[in-house]
Amino acid sequence: MINNARVAVVGVGNNTSALVQGINLYRSTGSLVGVHQPRLNGLGVGDIDLVAAFALSEGKVGKDLHHAIFAPPNNFPRLDADLAPSGVNVQRGLTDSTEIQRVTEALRGSEVLLYSAPSGRPDTARAYAEAALLAGVAFVNTTADPIARDSSLLKRFEQAGLPLIGDDLASQFGTSVVHKALLHLLQERGLTLVSSYQVNLGGTEDFRNLTENSNGKKRSKMNALGSDKVELAPLGYLPHLKSHKVAHINIEAQGWGETAVSLDIRLKVHDPSGAAGVNIDLIRTAVTALRSGRGGYTAEATRHLKSPPGTPV
Amino acid sequence: MINNARVAVVGVGNNTSALVQGINLYRSTGSLVGVHQPRLNGLGVGDIDLVAAFALSEGKVGKDLHHAIFAPPNNFPRLDADLAPSGVNVQRGLTDSTEIQRVTEALRGSEVLLYSAPSGRPDTARAYAEAALLAGVAFVNTTADPIARDSSLLKRFEQAGLPLIGDDLASQFGTSVVHKALLHLLQERGLTLVSSYQVNLGGTEDFRNLTENSNGKKRSKMNALGSDKVELAPLGYLPHLKSHKVAHINIEAQGWGETAVSLDIRLKVHDPSGAAGVNIDLIRTAVTALRSGRGGYTAEATRHLKSPPGTPV
Amino acid sequence: MINNARVAVVGVGNNTSALVQGINLYRSTGSLVGVHQPRLNGLGVGDIDLVAAFALSEGKVGKDLHHAIFAPPNNFPRLDADLAPSGVNVQRGLTDSTEIQRVTEALRGSEVLLYSAPSGRPDTARAYAEAALLAGVAFVNTTADPIARDSSLLKRFEQAGLPLIGDDLASQFGTSVVHKALLHLLQERGLTLVSSYQVNLGGTEDFRNLTENSNGKKRSKMNALGSDKVELAPLGYLPHLKSHKVAHINIEAQGWGETAVSLDIRLKVHDPSGAAGVNIDLIRTAVTALRSGRGGYTAEATRHLKSPPGTPV
Amino acid sequence: MINNARVAVVGVGNNTSALVQGINLYRSTGSLVGVHQPRLNGLGVGDIDLVAAFALSEGKVGKDLHHAIFAPPNNFPRLDADLAPSGVNVQRGLTDSTEIQRVTEALRGSEVLLYSAPSGRPDTARAYAEAALLAGVAFVNTTADPIARDSSLLKRFEQAGLPLIGDDLASQFGTSVVHKALLHLLQERGLTLVSSYQVNLGGTEDFRNLTENSNGKKRSKMNALGSDKVELAPLGYLPHLKSHKVAHINIEAQGWGETAVSLDIRLKVHDPSGAAGVNIDLIRTAVTALRSGRGGYTAEATRHLKSPPGTPV
Incomplete structure (x- = not known):
C-alpha cells in the first residue's frame, strides 16, 4: 500500500475549494464520475491529504480549511460531500520575503506545495519556491508566473532532487x-475556415482579475488557436454566473463547392472544477517523482500545462 | 500528364448537382476552398469528366446534364460556376433488369460508374453493378444498399480486375x-457522459424519404455513436430548409467533483456538398485502381464509407 | 377570511405532482417565486386543499397522494417542500360509466373537480363531468377532449349553477x-418573415403519447402560429429529459434592404410546472364562481385555455 | 401626387449606405420586403431623393455618393440594387464653426438634413443644426449627442417653423x-427573473468606437432593460463580422414550484439596416411636418428614438 500524498496549498480560492471538496466527495462515495485518471502511479483521487494551507484574506486566515473554502469572494458551490x-x-501567507523561514517551517512534513494563488505576483511565487527548496518539498506552479x-530555479530543484512542475x-x-x-x-475533413470567434463569460474573482489585463491573455490564446481568422471577444465578468464559465463559440467555414458550413457552440462549465481535475494529476505526478528521487521537471505533466519549461516567458 | 477520369453517374439529384457544379467551379476558378484533397493519386478535383448520366424523372431525361441538375425536386443552389x-x-435509367444491355452499351467509354440514386432499391443497384461488370467499368455505390x-458480387469484380467501392x-x-x-x-478529458441528444432537420427529397423509414437509420446511428446515453430525435423534414441540413446537438456531462458540464451545438451545412466532397475522392480512388488493374475493394476508401465490406448487412 | 378551496383531482401524473408539491412549497415557505397571481379572487396559492384523487395505475391507487405523485412513470423532480x-x-378512477355513482359519492365535500388525466379519452372525461354534475361540484377540464x-353539457352546468371550465x-x-x-x-417592427421552425423534445409519458398521434397536434399548432411559413418538426420523445421540455426555435426574416435577420432560441422548461402554474389559477377561478353561484363558463379563464367554448371541436 | 422628399445627409458611413441602397432597391423592384411602413403620410420608401451629402474622409469627399458609400471603412454589403x-x-463636412455659411449654402434646396455622423461630437452636431436653421430645413439627429x-435649440426650431427630431x-x-x-x-406570464446577460459583437467602425467608451453605453442600456438582474458583457469588436451584429442573450428564470426556466437566444442582423429602416420613417415624418408648417418636435417620432426631448441629457 502507498502512503497518501501530503500536500500544502498556497491560495484558498475556488480552485482549492473544488480540489478539497472533490477529494472528500470521491473518498466518501467511491464514485469516479468526472475523474480523468482514477489511479495515477498507484495513487487514487482520495489518496491526497491536505496538511497545510496559506492565504492572505482576513476571512480565511485562522479558519479551518473546510470552513475557509466557503469564505467570500469564493463562490464555488457546496458539493454533496462530508466535510x-x-x-x-x-x-497567513507570505507578504514579504523575510518570512520565507516561517513558511519553510510550516512546510515540514509536506511532500508537495501546490501554488494556486492568483497569477501576476511572480516575486511571491518565487519566494514560495525558495521555501519549498529549503523545506525539501516538490513545487507545482499552476499560475502563469514563470x-x-x-x-x-529549475536547475536548483534538479540538483536538490526536488520536482518542479509548471507553469x-x-x-x-x-x-x-x-x-x-x-x-x-x-481541417482534417478538408473544410476551409472563413472566420471564428470565442466569447468567454464568468463570475469568479479570477475572471474579474483577468478582465482587467485581458490583452495579454487574449494574444496568447489567439496563438494557441493558431489562426488569424479566430477572433476573441473581450472577457466578460458577469457576477451572477458565480463559478460558472459560459463560452459562445462560432465557426464559419466552407465545404465542397465553397458552400457555407456554420457551427455555433455554447459551453457551460464550473471553472474551478476544470482546474481541480488537473491539479489532482499534477499533485500525484509530483509526489511520485519526489518519492523516486527524480528532481526537476517531469514530462508526464506537459499535457496539463500551457507553458511548460522551454516555452518563451 | 494524367488523363481525366471518365465518369458515368446514376441519379441526377442534389448530390450530382453539387458534384457537377463543384467540379466546374474549381476547374474555372482554380480555387481549392473546401476541398479535402486537392490532388489524389495525381488527379485534381477538376480532372473529372462526366460522360454519361442516368435518371428516371421526366423533368431530367433527355435534358443536358447541366440543365437537368436544376430540375425539381432538386433544390441545391446554383453555384457561381460557368455551366x-x-x-x-x-x-433514361433502368426500370427493369431486361435493360441491362442498353445501359451496358451506354457505359462504353466510361471508367467509373458512380451510383448516386436514392437508397432502398437494392435490385436496381445490383442491375447497374451487372452492367458495370459487362462494360468493364469500376463501380462506386454511395447508397446504403448492400x-x-x-x-x-465483390468476388466477381475482383476476378474481372474491376474496382467495387461501397457501401x-x-x-x-x-x-x-x-x-x-x-x-x-x-472521454479523452475524463468527463463522464450523462446524456446527449441529436436532432436532424433537412429539406431535400432524400431527407423526406428518410423520415418515412427513419427507425432503421436511427438505430444504426445510435450504434455509430456507441453509447446508450445518446438519444436521436426523429428526423424532421422541413421543406423551407431546401438542401440545408440543420442539426441540434446537446451533451450533458460531469467533470471533477461531479459538477455539470453542458455543450449545445447548432450545425448548418449543405447536405449535398458533404456528399460531393467525398464522392470526388471515391471517384479518383476508383479510377486509379482501375488503371493499375486492382480489382475489388480498395482500403483507401474505408474512411469515407459507413458500411465497407465486412460490415454486417 | 376565505375558506380554502376543496379540490378533487383526476389523474396523478406529473402535472398533479407539480401542483401538489408547489402548493406545499409555497404554503410552507411563503415564497412567491414563479407565481403568476399571488392572490386571485382573494385566494392565495396555498389556499388549496386536495381532498380526493383518482388514478388507474396499480402503483398509485391506494397510496397516499404525497407518495403516489412519485410513482413511475412520473418523473417530475422532488421539490424542496415539506410533504x-x-x-x-x-x-381507483372510472373504468366504465357504471361507476359514476361511486365517484359521485367520493366527490361529496369537494368544490372543484380538476380533470388532469391524459388527453384522448373523451368518454371518460364526460363520465367524470356527469359525476361532477351529480355531486354539485365545478369541473375544470385541462385536456384536449371537448x-x-x-x-x-355546458348548458346543463349553467342550469345547475355549476362552473364548467375548459378545454x-x-x-x-x-x-x-x-x-x-x-x-x-x-411583424410589429416591420420585418418580413422568410421561414421558421420549431422542434419540441421531452421525456414525459405525456410527451410519448403525443408523439404517437402528433399529426393532429402539429396541424393545430401550425394554425395557432398563424403562418404557413412556420414549420413544426416531429415531436421527439427523449426519455433522459424526464419532465423537461426543450424547444429549438429558428426564425429567418428580412429587414430593411431585404437584408437577413436570424434568430435562434433554445428554451428549457419543466413541462408540468407550466401546467400547474395555470391550473392553480383555473381552480381559484372555478371555486370563486361556484361560491357566488355563477354556473357555466367563466371568461376569466380564457387566457389560460387553448380551446375555450366556441372554438371548433 | 406628392413631391419626393429632398434630403441632405451628414455622414456617409454604413447607415447612409444602407439607406441609399435600400431606397434604390425598393424603387427599382417595387418590393416591400423588410419595410416597416410602405407609405407614411403619403410618401413611399422610394419617394426620397438624396440631394446633398457631407463627409470628412478623403476617400469619400469629391466622390459620387453611390461610389462613396462603398469606400472603407464602410463594410455594409452591396445590395442587389441598380446604382x-x-x-x-x-x-467636405464641417471641421469648424466658421464654415457654417458654406454648409448653409449647400443645404439650399433640401427639405431635411439627416445627421448621421458618429456620436460623440456635440459641437459639430450643433453647428449643422445652426446651418439647418439658417437654410430653413428640418433637422433629424440620429446620434446620442443632445x-x-x-x-x-428646440425652441428656436419651433419658432422658425422647422421640425427638429431626435435624439x-x-x-x-x-x-x-x-x-x-x-x-x-x-413577467407577463408570472415567471421570476433570476439572471440574464447580453453580449453584443460587431464589426463596424461604429462598433469599434463604442468599445472604446462602452461604460456609459453599458449603464444606459442597463437602465433601459430595467433590472439589476440583467448584466451586459463588454461590447466585442470583431472585424470579420463586418456590418453584422451578433448578440447572445441568456435568461434564467423560475416558474411554478420555483423550477428552472432557461432561454438562450442568438440574434444576427445587419446593424446599418436596422438604422436605415428607422431613418426612412424619421425623414418622412420630418418632411411632412415641414410641409405643413409644424416646427419643433413631432411625437410621431418618439417610438423610433432612445432619447426624445424630455429624456435627461
Whole structure:
C-alpha cells in the first residue's frame, strides 16, 4: 500500500475549494464520475491529504480549511460531500520575503506545495519556491508566473532532487479545448475556415482579475488557436454566473463547392472544477517523482500545462 | 500528364448537382476552398469528366446534364460556376433488369460508374453493378444498399480486375462527425457522459424519404455513436430548409467533483456538398485502381464509407 | 377570511405532482417565486386543499397522494417542500360509466373537480363531468377532449349553477408562447418573415403519447402560429429529459434592404410546472364562481385555455 | 401626387449606405420586403431623393455618393440594387464653426438634413443644426449627442417653423428590442427573473468606437432593460463580422414550484439596416411636418428614438 500524498496549498480560492471538496466527495462515495485518471502511479483521487494551507484574506486566515473554502469572494458551490473539520488551520501567507523561514517551517512534513494563488505576483511565487527548496518539498506552479520556465530555479530543484512542475494550468475541459478540437476537425475533413470567434463569460474573482489585463491573455490564446481568422471577444465578468464559465463559440467555414458550413457552440462549465481535475494529476505526478528521487521537471505533466519549461516567458 | 477520369453517374439529384457544379467551379476558378484533397493519386478535383448520366424523372431525361441538375425536386443552389452545356444528355435509367444491355452499351467509354440514386432499391443497384461488370467499368455505390458487402458480387469484380467501392457514403462534415468528435473529446478529458441528444432537420427529397423509414437509420446511428446515453430525435423534414441540413446537438456531462458540464451545438451545412466532397475522392480512388488493374475493394476508401465490406448487412 | 378551496383531482401524473408539491412549497415557505397571481379572487396559492384523487395505475391507487405523485412513470423532480402524508388516499378512477355513482359519492365535500388525466379519452372525461354534475361540484377540464365545448353539457352546468371550465390548458410558459411573441415582435417592427421552425423534445409519458398521434397536434399548432411559413418538426420523445421540455426555435426574416435577420432560441422548461402554474389559477377561478353561484363558463379563464367554448371541436 | 422628399445627409458611413441602397432597391423592384411602413403620410420608401451629402474622409469627399458609400471603412454589403451615378458629389463636412455659411449654402434646396455622423461630437452636431436653421430645413439627429434635448435649440426650431427630431435612433430590430420583449413576456406570464446577460459583437467602425467608451453605453442600456438582474458583457469588436451584429442573450428564470426556466437566444442582423429602416420613417415624418408648417418636435417620432426631448441629457 502507498502512503497518501501530503500536500500544502498556497491560495484558498475556488480552485482549492473544488480540489478539497472533490477529494472528500470521491473518498466518501467511491464514485469516479468526472475523474480523468482514477489511479495515477498507484495513487487514487482520495489518496491526497491536505496538511497545510496559506492565504492572505482576513476571512480565511485562522479558519479551518473546510470552513475557509466557503469564505467570500469564493463562490464555488457546496458539493454533496462530508466535510468534517479538517484539523488544518489556514496560515497567513507570505507578504514579504523575510518570512520565507516561517513558511519553510510550516512546510515540514509536506511532500508537495501546490501554488494556486492568483497569477501576476511572480516575486511571491518565487519566494514560495525558495521555501519549498529549503523545506525539501516538490513545487507545482499552476499560475502563469514563470517558475518552471526560470532555468536557474529549475536547475536548483534538479540538483536538490526536488520536482518542479509548471507553469500555467490547462483546464480539464475549457473553451480552448473545445474550440481547438472543432477547428482541428474542420481541417482534417478538408473544410476551409472563413472566420471564428470565442466569447468567454464568468463570475469568479479570477475572471474579474483577468478582465482587467485581458490583452495579454487574449494574444496568447489567439496563438494557441493558431489562426488569424479566430477572433476573441473581450472577457466578460458577469457576477451572477458565480463559478460558472459560459463560452459562445462560432465557426464559419466552407465545404465542397465553397458552400457555407456554420457551427455555433455554447459551453457551460464550473471553472474551478476544470482546474481541480488537473491539479489532482499534477499533485500525484509530483509526489511520485519526489518519492523516486527524480528532481526537476517531469514530462508526464506537459499535457496539463500551457507553458511548460522551454516555452518563451 | 494524367488523363481525366471518365465518369458515368446514376441519379441526377442534389448530390450530382453539387458534384457537377463543384467540379466546374474549381476547374474555372482554380480555387481549392473546401476541398479535402486537392490532388489524389495525381488527379485534381477538376480532372473529372462526366460522360454519361442516368435518371428516371421526366423533368431530367433527355435534358443536358447541366440543365437537368436544376430540375425539381432538386433544390441545391446554383453555384457561381460557368455551366455551358455539357453535351451530355441524361438517359433514361433502368426500370427493369431486361435493360441491362442498353445501359451496358451506354457505359462504353466510361471508367467509373458512380451510383448516386436514392437508397432502398437494392435490385436496381445490383442491375447497374451487372452492367458495370459487362462494360468493364469500376463501380462506386454511395447508397446504403448492400453491393460491396455482397461477397459474391465483390468476388466477381475482383476476378474481372474491376474496382467495387461501397457501401454508404459518410458525409465530409455531418452531424455524426461533429457529435462523435465531441463525445470522444469528453472521454479523452475524463468527463463522464450523462446524456446527449441529436436532432436532424433537412429539406431535400432524400431527407423526406428518410423520415418515412427513419427507425432503421436511427438505430444504426445510435450504434455509430456507441453509447446508450445518446438519444436521436426523429428526423424532421422541413421543406423551407431546401438542401440545408440543420442539426441540434446537446451533451450533458460531469467533470471533477461531479459538477455539470453542458455543450449545445447548432450545425448548418449543405447536405449535398458533404456528399460531393467525398464522392470526388471515391471517384479518383476508383479510377486509379482501375488503371493499375486492382480489382475489388480498395482500403483507401474505408474512411469515407459507413458500411465497407465486412460490415454486417 | 376565505375558506380554502376543496379540490378533487383526476389523474396523478406529473402535472398533479407539480401542483401538489408547489402548493406545499409555497404554503410552507411563503415564497412567491414563479407565481403568476399571488392572490386571485382573494385566494392565495396555498389556499388549496386536495381532498380526493383518482388514478388507474396499480402503483398509485391506494397510496397516499404525497407518495403516489412519485410513482413511475412520473418523473417530475422532488421539490424542496415539506410533504408529510396528506391523509388523502388515491382512489381507483372510472373504468366504465357504471361507476359514476361511486365517484359521485367520493366527490361529496369537494368544490372543484380538476380533470388532469391524459388527453384522448373523451368518454371518460364526460363520465367524470356527469359525476361532477351529480355531486354539485365545478369541473375544470385541462385536456384536449371537448367538454366545455360540448354545448349541451355546458348548458346543463349553467342550469345547475355549476362552473364548467375548459378545454385544453395553455402552458404558463411554453414553446408556443415564446414563438408567437417573437413572430409578433418581428411583424410589429416591420420585418418580413422568410421561414421558421420549431422542434419540441421531452421525456414525459405525456410527451410519448403525443408523439404517437402528433399529426393532429402539429396541424393545430401550425394554425395557432398563424403562418404557413412556420414549420413544426416531429415531436421527439427523449426519455433522459424526464419532465423537461426543450424547444429549438429558428426564425429567418428580412429587414430593411431585404437584408437577413436570424434568430435562434433554445428554451428549457419543466413541462408540468407550466401546467400547474395555470391550473392553480383555473381552480381559484372555478371555486370563486361556484361560491357566488355563477354556473357555466367563466371568461376569466380564457387566457389560460387553448380551446375555450366556441372554438371548433 | 406628392413631391419626393429632398434630403441632405451628414455622414456617409454604413447607415447612409444602407439607406441609399435600400431606397434604390425598393424603387427599382417595387418590393416591400423588410419595410416597416410602405407609405407614411403619403410618401413611399422610394419617394426620397438624396440631394446633398457631407463627409470628412478623403476617400469619400469629391466622390459620387453611390461610389462613396462603398469606400472603407464602410463594410455594409452591396445590395442587389441598380446604382447608376447619383449626380450628388460628397462635399467636405464641417471641421469648424466658421464654415457654417458654406454648409448653409449647400443645404439650399433640401427639405431635411439627416445627421448621421458618429456620436460623440456635440459641437459639430450643433453647428449643422445652426446651418439647418439658417437654410430653413428640418433637422433629424440620429446620434446620442443632445440636440433635440437642448431646449433652447428646440425652441428656436419651433419658432422658425422647422421640425427638429431626435435624439438617438432606436434600431428597427436590435438586441434591446428582443431582450426587452422576452423579459416582458416572462413577467407577463408570472415567471421570476433570476439572471440574464447580453453580449453584443460587431464589426463596424461604429462598433469599434463604442468599445472604446462602452461604460456609459453599458449603464444606459442597463437602465433601459430595467433590472439589476440583467448584466451586459463588454461590447466585442470583431472585424470579420463586418456590418453584422451578433448578440447572445441568456435568461434564467423560475416558474411554478420555483423550477428552472432557461432561454438562450442568438440574434444576427445587419446593424446599418436596422438604422436605415428607422431613418426612412424619421425623414418622412420630418418632411411632412415641414410641409405643413409644424416646427419643433413631432411625437410621431418618439417610438423610433432612445432619447426624445424630455429624456435627461
